[in-house]
């Protein structure tokens with residue numbers, strides 16, 4: 319069989335059905351075979367960065383593997399920021415990169431690809447010989463899953479066109495299993511939990527399944543604890559009477575007061591990083607029980623009194639069983655008074671500072687939250703606008719929130735949003751992004767969304783500035799001129815790119831745009847004009 323046909327078959331045999339990419343002579347025939355011979359879905363991008371970001375968005379929204387492909391040299395170097403983002407986020411993707419034939423020393427696109435990849439923190443897997451392709455493809459996929467990071471599969475260009483023998487590889491990764499917790503660690507955790515009076519149960523990205531939700535609520539009820547999440551566990555407990563929402567620097571006043579008064583945090587699948595713990599202050603003088611399937615996260619950011627390595631559901635259920643045997647009574651910290659305080663808190667309570675020519679960001683978010691279908695995927699780009707987005711926009715389950723700011727890079731949103739839409743077809747993707755982020759990394763890929771008929775709703779929070787930098791100048795009483803941009807109106811730009819664009823200068827125009835969302839037939843962009851002096855600080 320031809321090398322490229324066998325390669326495509328190996329992808330299909332390993333369950334790869336969708337590949338995001340940009341063509342070049344390094345991957346041309348591989349993509350052709352994937353499309354034509356095995357009937358895979360190939361999604362073409364304008365820039366390699368967008369393709370790799372889409373593979374990440376696909377992996378993040380599906381909880382599985384994302385796959386992208388690029389050509390050698392500049393095709394690969396264009397992906398470096400996206401690779402680093404995947405490394406920091408621990409996203410499993412395989413990037414199939416063509417590589418210059420080893421005989422072609424002077425090729426224009428020849429660079430040391432291994433060195434470029436390794437410097438990004440991604441893994442590198444060489445496709446060794448045409449006849450080892452089945453093993454090498456399976457190994458790259460296995461590594462991406464187990465190492466939870468991007469792995470670049472490096473494929474010499476001259477292998478394309480060669481004849482090979484193909485046998486499927488059995489070298490599969492083992493899917494995650496429920497590891498039983500150490501009973502000694504459970505004993506110590508139960509000792510702590512039975513002795514405290516005001517516990518809080520905290521869930522992170524490692525606990526964002528319906529089964530984990532049920533198990534953690536059983537535990538919380540058993541001990542009388544309110545529940546909270548990290549940003550990445552966003553909306554896991556939405557609608558529950560003792561849901562405090564996000565714990566940390568994004569916490570609302572009721573949550574902050576409750577967490578401050580608590581004497582024990584029982585964290586499941588949560589990193590306990592500086593944002594979740596507000597630089598450690600929220601764990602101060604509290605007992606900490608930290609449960610995670612991955613031993614690496616325990617004592618990484620915060621020090622735990624008891625660390626338990628194990629499956630979130632298995633640990634929570636075991637703790638509940640042991641407490642039942644002790645006949646321990648609930649603490650009463652989750653009291654009717656607390657439920658009343660939570661119910662009374664209104665996150666959409668703000669002073670609307672909209673004018674005829676600029677919109678208040680919170681007023682815009684409140685309307686967007688209620689007008690755009692609740693069954694959505696949500697992506698929020700970097701920038702100072704994003705703080706209010708995290709708390710005022712919601713998702714039906716935490717998997718539907720695609721987190722893209724672990725590298726604090728702006729402009730990664732459109733690629734991620736397109737990839738996420740392929741992982742969750744039938745759900746519109748709502749992307750909120752700043753004008754700086756959209757112009758930096760989104761403009762060309764908005765047309766990619768049009769080309770592939772993606773159900774994408776882009777909201778640009780447009781303060782005509784790099785707001786995160788603008789505020790630094792303002793805070794020092796300096797002229798912020800360097801942070802300002804005189805962009806064209808992005809509504810007509812989106813229309814020119816094949817979508818439907820709206821320019822919004824006031825709330826009446828926002829209502830018109832949101833009516834447009836309800837009858838959309840193609841990607842939509844709503845360019846909302848904000849006053850740069852009326853947006854609260856976020857970003858980096």
Ligand SMILES: Cc1ncc(C[n+]2csc(CCOP(=O)(O)OP(=O)(O)O)c2C)c(N)n1
Pocket residue numbers: 700701702703704726727728729751752753754755756779781783784785786787857858
């Ligand atoms: C790739 C990259 N370049 C530059 C920065 C620095 N930076 C952080 S926020 C920001 C401004 C972003 O502007 P915009 O997207 O309009 O959002 P705003 O801050 O105005 O809300 C910049 C340039 C960054 N984080 N990432």
